[in-house]
Amino acid sequence: MASARRNQLLSLGCLAGLLVGGATPAMAFTSFDVDFSAADKKTSAEATGVTGKMTFSFTKLEPTNAADNRYTLDLDIKNTSPVGSNPSGTLTAFAFNVPGPTSSPDFKLLTYNPLNSNFGDVYGASTTRRERNVNNNQDLVFPATGTLIRAAYAPFGSFTFCARDTGNSCHGGSQNGTGLRDGESTAVRFTLASNKSTINSATLVAQSFFDLFNSRTFTKDGDFKNAQVALRFQNVTTSSGATGKSDKVAGVPKRPPQGPGDEVPGPLPVLGAATAFAFSRRLRRRITSASLQSASPA
Incomplete structure (x- = not known):
């Protein structure tokens, strides 16, 4: 007994x-969504009402040496404007910045692959002021040296990277877009490298991009110009029936439902x-x- x-x-x-x-495990994520809504001029240039979504998903690549700190970014893009009704439009371009100062970014873009998408006209990936074209499922290799010229995106500022379907630049060009119609989606892929030894896992990379995109708030008209990620729509018909419009829309990141992480334990409540x-x-x-x-x- x-x-x-x-x-x-x-x-x-x-x-x-x-x-x-x-200890309660920390919450972590390696992917997150970014929502785009042209409901008003806080988040879009013309407030046409079109909508879209991007999903950023990061995976660490197998290192080839101790200093290797490379990642895959799988980027899903969708035109979420309603099918069969207005507002309606063609999603023709996307653009985003990478974290860190422009002169010394936290990440270096290594390659871009449009996969089977139509987003093969690339800007912000060259040391000249001309776009670079890349065929489906062929990697565009970014210059290893030199400062990449940022992509102009008026009336926004410039972006680290921009790709579009067809045209002469990301902030102008053809009205005959071959991008994504209402309800359509596609995917593209990047490889990138972290320039900071402290950003050394897919969860930390995802958090870094999330924090950058979430660093702007849109509370008054014109705030969209401060966005860190954006979409371009053409051939837009607004909800009121106005046709022949175009729009550029800022993105707002959405923190995903969080699961247990394995990096930083959380404290037990007092x-x-x-x-x-x-x-x-x-x-x-x-x-x-x-x-x-x-x-x-x-």
């Missing part, structure tokens, strides 16, 4: 130890720690008392 009692108390002791020593501590003290007294009773002669 004494032995069974002691095992029961020891089991409770293990539970208390887990309560005191355990109330839980205090309760566990008090419980462990009572448990030690009970174990001591049980030991004395078992040692006494019958």
Whole structure:
């Protein structure tokens, strides 16, 4: 009986130890969505009402040496404007910045592959002021040296990278877009490298891009110009029936439902720690008392 009692108390002791020593795991993500809505001029140039979504997903590449810190960015792009009704438009271009100062970014873009999309006219990927064209499923290799010229995106500022379906630039060009119609989606792929040793996992890369895109708030007309990620629509018909419009829309990142991460443990809540501590003290007294009773002669 004494032995069974002691095992029961020891089991409770293990539970208390887990309560005191355990930690709630941090939440982490390697992908997130960015929503685009041209509902008003806080987030778009013309407030035509068209909408879109991009999903940024990061995966760390197998390192080839100790200093290797490369990642794949799989980027899904969708025109979420309603099918069969207005507003309606063709999504013809996308643009984004990378975290860090323009003169010394935290990431270097290495390659771009349009996969099977029509986004093969690339800007912000050259040391000259001319666009670079890339065929489907063929990598465009970014220059290894020199400063890449940023992509003009009036009335926004310029962006680290921009790709579009057809035209002479990302902020102008043809009205005969071959991009994404209402409800259509596609995917493109990048490889990139972290320039910072402290950004060394897919979760930290995703967090870095999320924080950059989330660094702007859109509270008044014209705030869209400060966006860090944007879409361009052409051949737009507004909800009121106006035709022949175009629009550029700022993106707002959406933090995904979070699952357990494995990088930084979270602290046990203060109330839980205090309760566990008090419980462990009572448990030690009970174990001591049980030991004395078992040692006494019958």
